[in-house]
Amino acid sequence: MLLTQTPFPRAPKKLHAFFLVAALLIFCLTPCTATAGLTIRQGYFWDTERQEPFIPHGFAYQVWNPPVFATQTLAEVDYDLEGMQQAHANSLRVELVWESVEPAEGVFRWDQADHLIKKAEQLGLKLFILIGYQYPPSWFVAHYPEAMARTVTGPSPLLNYSHPQAKESFARFIAAVCARYKASPAIGGWIIGNEFAFYDLWENKPLKNQVGYDEQASLPSYRTFLAQTYGGSIERLNTAWGTTFRDFSEVPMARSYPEDRTDHQAIRNSGYHDLIQWRKQTIADFLAAGAKAAKSGAPNQLISYSMVGGIFNGLDPNYTGEDPQTITERCRNAGAPLDFISLNLYAWALAGHELRSLDFGIAKYRDLLDIPVLITETGHSSTETLFPGAAARQTEAIVSSTWEALLSGAMGVQLFHWSDRNNFLNTPYPREAGFGVVDQERRPKPKVYEAVRNMFQRMDALPLARFLVGSQPMEPDILVYWPKDLDLSWNKTKEESASLWGGLRRLGFRPKLINHPLADLGTAGMKSGAKGLLLPRNYQMRPEDLAALPNLLNQGMNIHANLDLPGQFDANHRNNPRWATTIAKVFGVDVSQARPAWESGTRPGADWSAGYAPLLLKPEPTGILGQTQAKTVRVWKYWLGVRPASGGTAQVWSETESGLRLSAALVTKEHPMARTAINTFGLGDFIAPALLMNSPGGVPTFAWDTRTTWLGAIYKNFFAMSPRIELKGPGANYVLCDLRQTTDGYLLALMNEHTEPALVSVHADWLLGDGTVVKDLLSDSNGAGQGLNRLILEGDGYLLFHITPPTQGLKEERPQGKKETP
Known part of the structure; x- marks a missing residue:
């Protein structure tokens, strides 16, 4: 069912003042013509219509998702997309929430999605659209209560990943959306799910809610998994677990995490390691059904899955069972391989903490998977409540984090969120209110908006793809x-x-x-x-x-x-x-x-x-x-x-x-x-x-x-290992160095993790010999600058250089990197 689209309304009055402010802050851009779809070459997106690389840089924008205070009108959507394009964004991550698109079983409301995608086509924006949800529509809960997850206290709001009906409805929705927009040049890729889990990250009680547990679907699935794992031999399972089961039908599902690490026999008897493996595979197989549906609905468009890149919780019992290697493997085995992985990855603007850097969050996927990485959520909040003093760092930290993600191997970055949402201030999560670069009324936030706009403009002007595509760590x-x-x-x-x-x-x-x-x-x-x-x-x-x-x-x-x-x-x-x-x-x-x-x-x-x-x-x-x-x-x-x-x-x-x-x-x-x-x-x-x-x-x-x-002391003094590049000077030990080999030299990036300035000199004899040309890519002068001696990095500052060694030195001295992706 297609509901008739309403005529395009005029912009709400609350937006009119923003037009005047925006006119002073941004340049008007002629809308780009719509382009065709994307493929992936050399680990980066390739625009098949323009026949050129595409480096996504833009925003994560929640459009119609009422539980998170996203209820945009069509006029606001148009206004926002135009504003984002004028801020030099070339791509967005958006959501088509299941309940809003399929309000009744088999009944689809396309007017909002049609409008969004048509507007993106007009502006030449690429959309990476999240369409897979573990929270089903209300009609599914009413019609198929047996396909909902179970907890020890009753029904869960999540789907039961083991239940055939949950898989079928999930896949059918994904196939319908992908099929409708399979010819749209605005589609950059489909995200078939986001942060699927078996139990809550914040559930700290030993007895887990066992999301997904039930006697009818989950327990038989678990026992089947164990039989496959141990080759149908209950004796092999008993040997591994130290148990005496007579048959797989007797094996229970552990109901609590074995917390006492000194009681190794109890840990072994619980079989909890195998339970985690079943959870990982169950989520992965559920998502594989969605991946197959997306590929059948839109065979020529890219698909992805979105998950946490950094750290949400440090307690071992809170492991959710969401494993990127298992997910990519099971999708590949199902004939629907993921083309890239999408990460929700936030740096911690906290002095003294190593997660001020995004590199480890990216490395978990960059190093262990054989597909590229796209950052579809990252940012810093002006209402930060987790880390003292971090709110004041939004402007500088958001810029350095974005550049760092790209130099760390991400093939694009989308900032969360376009606009502030002050309604979050009245919830337990007030930090969620301040992630925008414009405020609740869509007025540019002081410093933040202009810094992000200038950054995106710089990426366009370089052009960034010239340096990144073909580069290697x-x-x-x-x-x-x-x-x-x-x-x-x-x-x-x-x-x-x-x-x-x-x-x-x-x-x-x-x-x-x-x-x-x-x-x-x-x-x-x-x-x-x-x-x-x-x-x-x-x-x-x-x-x-x-x-x-x-x-x-x-x-x-x-x-x-x-x-x-x-x-x-x-x-x-x-x-x-x-x-x-x-x-x-x-x-x-x-x-x-x-x-x-x-x-x-x-x-x-x-x-x-x-x-x-x-x-x-x-x-x-x-x-x-x-x-x-x-x-x-x-x-x-x-x-x-x-x-x-x-x-x-x-x-x-x-x-x-x-x-x-x-x-x-x-x-x-x-x-x-x-x-x-x-x-x-x-x-x-x-x-x-x-x-x-x-x-x-x-x-x-x-x-x-x-x-x-x-x-x-361990690596330098005792192991006698030396890094390729050393930084010296006051504050240098708080500066991260990224180095990538390009087709014609190297990219060298420096990020100050501290709020205090650093005075840094770069030492690398193998790289900085006579005749080396150093170009400051982010300098307003766009020139060679003063080389790499006594560089000043302000707090949260970021510098990026292209280095061209002498031809002979480049040929003989440069270490050979390994490509990140096929």
């Missing part, structure tokens, strides 16, 4: 191991990894995530140029991975283990053979008396800082940390009873305030071909002592400074 220095064996500790591993990642990046290293077995790494890791392997908290490993560690050392790979003692258990918490012997041989530690003293990774505290306990770290005066003074940090986990042995050297001890030694906090060992280091507390996720945090002003860079000292 540099080969990694350090490999970071993250297999699915870690799923029971996924969230805390993510926090540890993100923080260690940021510290290594600030030291100038380029880490890369890997998930293939270490036994397969062999000399391939060496060929990439990587000389370091980081185990962020790999206490669960395949037995063959544990056995591979000595071989990697013999091939010259330095190994750093953080927090946990590597390889103690497999994925099902079975003890790995020869674990203690291998750990002594590789890391030089005696683990016979080792035990965790404190761990808060499974339980929320009364407040966020309650999960961190004080730990005094006392370095040996002649150790690799030099004359570093004893320091108290607060950590979420640390160990007792780890002692040096088998050639290991204790570099730092953890002690009580009275001087009683608790454990070796850092142990190093030299091998003939390489070296190892292991720290027995969370060097990634820690905070300052309470006295320092509560003092006026405090030291906002405490975590940055401490992490830099430790990682520098």
